[in-house]
Amino acid sequence: MNYHDLLKIPLAQLLAEYPYLEDFFSSFGLQLQAGDQTLQQYFDALDPDKLLDLGLSREQLGKSLHDFLAGMLSLEDSTEKVESLTIIGGYDKSGTAEALEITLRPGQIICIVGPTGSGKSRLLADIEWVAQGDTPTRRRILINGAVPDGKWRFSTEHKLVAQLSQNMNFVMDLTAEEFVRMHAESRLVTDPEEKVTQILKQANQLAGEQFRSDTPVTSLSGGQSRALMIADMAILSRSPIVLIDEIENAGIDRKKALELLVREEKIILMATHDPILALMGDQRLVIKNGGIARIIHSSDTERKNLAKLEELDNTLLALRNRIRSGDTLEVIIQ
Amino acid sequence: MRFLTVSGPPSSGKTSVILRVIEALQARQKKIGVVKYDCLMTDDDLLYAKKGVLVKKGLSGSQCPDHFFVSNIEACVGWGRENDCDFLISESAGLCNRCSPHIKDITAVCVIDNLSGINTPRKIGPMLKSADIVVITKGDIVSQAEREVFASRVKQVNPGAVIMNINGITGQGAFELTTLFEDASDIETLKGMKLRFSMPSALCSYCLGETRIGDEYQTGNVRKMEA
Ligand SMILES: Nc1nc2c(ncn2[C@@H]2O[C@H](COP(=O)(O)OP(=O)(O)O)[C@@H](O)[C@H]2O)c(=O)[nH]1
Ligand SMILES: Nc1ncnc2c1ncn2[C@@H]1O[C@H](COP(=O)(O)OP(=O)(O)O)[C@@H](O)[C@H]1O
Ligand SMILES: [Mg+2]
Ligand SMILES: [Mg+2]
Ligand SMILES: [Zn+2]
Ligand SMILES: [Zn+2]
Numbered sequence: 001m002n003y004h005d006l007l008k009i010p011l012a013q014l015l016a017e018y019p020y021l022e023d024f025f026s027s028f029g030l031q032l033q034a035g036d037q038t039l040q041q042y043f044d045a046l047d048p049d050k051l052l053d054l055g056l057s058r059e060q061l062g063k064s065l066h067d068f069l070a071g072m073l074s075l076e077d078s079t080e081k082v083e084s085l086t087i088i089g090g091y092d093k094s095g096t097a098e099a100l101e102i103t104l105r106p107g108q109i110i111c112i113v114g115p116t117g118s119g120k121s122r123l124l125a126d127i128e129w130v131a132q133g134d135t136p137t138r139r140r141i142l143i144n145g146a147v148p149d150g151k152w153r154f155s156t157e158h159k160l161v162a163q164l165s166q167n168m169n170f171v172m173d174l175t176a177e178e179f180v181r182m183h184a185e186s187r188l189v190t191d192p193e194e195k196v197t198q199i200l201k202q203a204n205q206l207a208g209e210q211f212r213s214d215t216p217v218t219s220l221s222g223g224q225s226r227a228l229m230i231a232d233m234a235i236l237s238r239s240p241i242v243l244i245d246e247i248e249n250a251g252i253d254r255k256k257a258l259e260l261l262v263r264e265e266k267i268i269l270m271a272t273h274d275p276i277l278a279l280m281g282d283q284r285l286v287i288k289n290g291g292i293a294r295i296i297h298s299s300d301t302e303r304k305n306l307a308k309l310e311e312l313d314n315t316l317l318a319l320r321n322r323i324r325s326g327d328t329l330e331v332i333i334q
Numbered sequence: 335m336r337f338l339t340v341s342g343p344p345s346s347g348k349t350s351v352i353l354r355v356i357e358a359l360q361a362r363q364k365k366i367g368v369v370k371y372d373c374l375m376t377d378d379d380l381l382y383a384k385k386g387v388l389v390k391k392g393l394s395g396s397q398c399p400d401h402f403f404v405s406n407i408e409a410c411v412g413w414g415r416e417n418d419c420d421f422l423i424s425e426s427a428g429l430c431n432r433c434s435p436h437i438k439d440i441t442a443v444c445v446i447d448n449l450s451g452i453n454t455p456r457k458i459g460p461m462l463k464s465a466d467i468v469v470i471t472k473g474d475i476v477s478q479a480e481r482e483v484f485a486s487r488v489k490q491v492n493p494g495a496v497i498m499n500i501n502g503i504t505g506q507g508a509f510e511l512t513t514l515f516e517d518a519s520d521i522e523t524l525k526g527m528k529l530r531f532s533m534p535s536a537l538c539s540y541c542l543g544e545t546r547i548g549d550e551y552q553t554g555n556v557r558k559m560e561a
Pocket of ligand 3: 120121
């Protein structure tokens with residue numbers, strides 16, 4: 001199927017297959033009616049005066065339609081699977097070479113640690129940009145051992161990286177369900193309703209406190225928003241790499257959240273100072289002065305300590321719940 | 335000289351983004367000129383001057399700033415060339431959603447912000463819909479998913495554009511945007527070039543200064559709502 005074939009299909013059939021085409025036209029103030037007319041015939045019959053009133057020219061609308069259909073069709077191509085991500089060292093802020101090469105694989109969790117201003121976000125940005133020696137760090141990023149196709153950089157359909165960033169605010173006036181539906185539709189998935197149900201269910205399993213699907217996104221708590229964003233990312237995103245920039249940890253089951261992402265066979269890089277998250281990682285990249293100064297592989301002893309940390313964490317969580325339910329804390333361990 | 339038109343709704347972050355790009359270009363020893371178009375007043379020229387770039391400002395006063403823009407931009411391009419600029423950037427506020435400063439074969443940038451509401455991309459005309467690069471700002475204020483939803487609404491009305499999220503304050507993403515500026519159209523003059531989209535045919539008595547209300551005062555190209 002190519003662009004020209006699409007133009008010859010009767011609208012009734014086309015809309016049945018690509019329902020979001022209707023929304024594309026309505027975003028220009030135009031209505032597409034299911035019928036025997038083909039897309040080409042519909043386009044040719046558009047009234048030039050009406051187009052002018054809508055601030056459109058036939059030429060520009062034609063180009064947009066072409067670009068939209070091309071994007072839609074490219075979703076049907078199966079993208080090359082990402083088997084590995086390689087970071088080839090560049091230079092730190094003083095110009096000292098990092099002199100290293102790190103290869104990461106799906107299912108791995110890599111933590112990025114280092115003080116503020118050391119260059120954690122820059123490393124994540126290098127990966128997102130698929131840097132080729134053209135960023136301040138001069139690092140290079142390879143996919144499956146090779147310089148990847150330029151499409152990764154600007155395409156929204158084939159994004160290499162999904163990012164979960166610090167901010168969890170919403171400004172849109174939508175309920176959780178409406179929001180997730182809009183997000184699912186924007187990804188042009190074929191079964192948006194099913195995805196919406198899955199995401200809301202999963203988010204509620206991750207959130208410390210349950211929320212209803214008709215809760216406005218603007219009134220979700222921090223933990224609920226984070227749970228919603230992680231579920232949304234795990235279920236909707238096709239991107240094989242997940243970057244998490246210093247996400248706060250309260251009000252969400254961190255372990256379940258990471259497990260969910262790992263299960264989706266993603267490569268996870270996470271800037272964090274949270275000891276539990278850091279120990280859940282396979283390795284930690286220590287960033288100093290803009291460069292990767294050290295690579296720490298989580299040891300068995302560290303992993304054993306993870307159990308202790310989780311116990312501490314659960315103790316604190318239990319105390320938090322007691323405060324929430326109006327209890328006093330005169331006795332800390334009951 | 336590379337020339338780009340940057341436009342977008344008021345306060346969307348045009349000046350902030352251009353300033354961040356200027357910093358990145360200056361780090362590469364480029365000489366930059368900026369022409370700032372506005373309607374009533376602007377202090378943006380002072381911000382640009384502080385960066386040590388050449389600045390020219392034009393206030394359109396009683397005219398639609400985009401009409402004013404197109405009447406003056408050719409001379410400004412000449413000014414940039416005379417001053418040996420490597421880059422000339424024009425900033426103009428899209429005060430009228432129907433007009434647009436974008437010119438065929440000249441790299442066109444539209445700046446829009448995440449806080450402007452999900453229906454805004456639909457409401458903006460050729461300024462957004464015909465841009466080559468759409469910069470979305472203020473992503474720091476909203477969550478990732480909301481950024482994606484907003485970007486997808488932009489993509490829907492301009493599926494061919496390169497869409498980039500830039501933080502106008504910290505400059506996150508500006509480096510990446512600058513690489514696109516380096517590829518912008520290289521020109522000698524605008525003579526013979528064309529606007530991407532015609533500007534509205536508003537030539538009624540009110541365009542010419544009429545203030546009185548009533549049918550008898552309305553002449554020229556007048557259009558009536560359906561009762
Ligand atoms: N939080 C945030 N504020 C921004 C960002 N970009 C611009 N601003 C602020 O938005 C306001 C308007 O920006 P300005 O560049 O003057 O917009 P212009 O009118 O389009 O030139 C200023 O207060 C900027 O500091 C951004 O990415 N994040
Ligand atoms: N290797 C490097 N060379 C030059 N500049 C760098 C390098 N690494 C980081 N920077 C710059 O240092 C600043 C702080 O880095 P950032 O990634 O924001 O730190 P963090 O996220 O750890 O707080 C940024 O402006 C970044 O571009
Ligand atoms: Mg950071
Ligand atoms: Mg400005
Ligand atoms: Zn106008
Ligand atoms: Zn008028």
